[in-house]
Amino acid sequence: MQQDNEPQNPGDEAPPDAPGVGEDTCPACKGTGKVEGAQCTVCGGTGKVLQGIGGG
Numbered sequence: 001m002q003q004d005n006e007p008q009n010p011g012d013e014a015p016p017d018a019p020g021v022g023e024d025t026c027p028a029c030k031g032t033g034k035v036e037g038a039q040c041t042v043c044g045g046t047g048k049v050l051q052g053i054g055g056g
């Protein structure tokens, strides 16, 4: 069995195919994908992070 259910980026809280997970603007780069001219390491340059929207 492969363990392929890990988040893609450090800022992601869950894998993109997990239930109850939605995209949100990356708080580190404000959705620009870059921080001080460098690729954002939190979202991996996507400007978005995956956050669990279920539970509470």
Ligand SMILES: [Zn+2]
Residues within 6 Å of the ligand: 026, 027, 028, 029, 030, 031, 032, 033, 034, 040, 041, 042, 043, 044, 045, 046, 047, 048
């Ligand atoms: Zn970011």
